Amino acid sequence: MIKFEHVSKTYDGKAALDDVSVEINDGEFVFIVGPSGAGKSTFIKLITKEIEPDSGSIFIDDKDITKFSQRMIPGLRRNIGMVFQDFRLLPNKTVFENVAFAMEVVHYTRRTIERQVPQALALMGIPDKADQFPDSLAGGEQQRVAIARAIINNPKFLIADEPTGNLDPSTALEIMKLIDQINRRGTTVVMVTHAKDIVDRMDKRVITIQDGKVISDLKGGYGR
């Protein structure tokens, strides 16, 4: 569960989020939509505690993370898989190493890593790319690697920030299928996007943010 209670955040006097209250339940699939600069990225950065709200509380599984100390941040993030528009893969590591990296951080043994990474790559439909470097892959394949990295530690939440923004429509659709599949396995998905067609097609809960306020929170298509 992710719960925002009267959360406000200002940057240089300009409100990025203004008294936002939202609750996302376990297992949900939620789109966050809205124009650029409306506060969508702020929303995500608050969940991962990359930034702090000016006021209000943010609960993850009934724990107020605004009260977390710096030392508790790693534990929080290990429960949240992150996927970005620009993939954020390490160019000097192979696909395998990029995914294994997330497991090393949590101190899994070599043996577990060598068993689970290929499984995750297979699940993402790229079992044969393990030894390649990200630069030699197509955009969609890179995003698959990034998603494999995000879910390798079985996080409770998957946060995706414009995951299809750099992909062509058909590849974007394939990525959406993967994310939907992950959601069906029980992972709560929060996805920020601009892609109207994808939102319409998926038919999920849509939270629209504009000028730092939630202006609609409905099940169904984009901005209805």
Next chain:
Amino acid sequence: MIKSLTYSFKEGIKQLFRSKVMTLVSLISISAMLLILGLFFFLSVNVNYMSDKIQDEFNTIEVFLKEDVSETEARNLADDLMKLQEIRKIDYISKDQAMEEFREEWGDNGYLLDGLTENPLPNALRITLEDLSGGDIVAELCKTTEGVEDVRYYQTEVNKILSISSAIQKGALVIIVFLIIVSVVVVSNTVKLTVMAREEEIKIMKYVGATNWFVRGPLLTEGVLIGGISALIAFGLSYLIYDRLCDSLSSQTVMLLNMQLVEPGFLMSSLIWIFMSLGISIGAFGSLVSMRRFLKV
């Protein structure tokens, strides 16, 4: 705990080889810094050694006695003087002994002294001082003592040499401190470049829930290894240079002031510790300082 230590170590070593140019630049700059530092250390130690030797050689006052002072009178005088705290010991040097010494000093040219029909040298007392600071008082006292013809004491010369040597030592110390500061700056800058090149990596590490120490570990290992290896390189080079210097100085037949350098063996055992501790702390400090900014994600 052990797992994360081995992880840090493995990643640190991997990184050394992955960013070869950076590693090389850091190695060269720290080694060079330590090497220069080592040369000033040699200078400082040897100047200190020489000034000690000069003090030892010149901490004597020669008191020349009048012709009519007998040996017994001279020895009584010596016993009186021994009451002074500044004096370590007093030797009575008869004119014959003085001539012997003279002949020895002249060495091969000693035959020139054979031409003398009469020994022109006076009987003397040779006073060895506890340390140079008491020299003035004793010399003054001796001058006014009855039966003393003349007093010879190289006070001004010795003082001059001592003040020069202490100036050199102070200068060396200032330069050493300056070099340490410069090398910390150089290292933290090189590591900063390495860290900046890996800013993205660090960010991603933090996103997947890495603790700060997990990020720091490999970089710290890298810094420590670079520091340690640089220390070894600098040590090797300093050893070679110093060894050569000692050899070439001792093979020189004509020598000024009986110049001799401190034994390499003794110097080197302390130098390796100095280099190691400096190199490692410079490496560790440099990497920790340069990382700080990047951990705030």
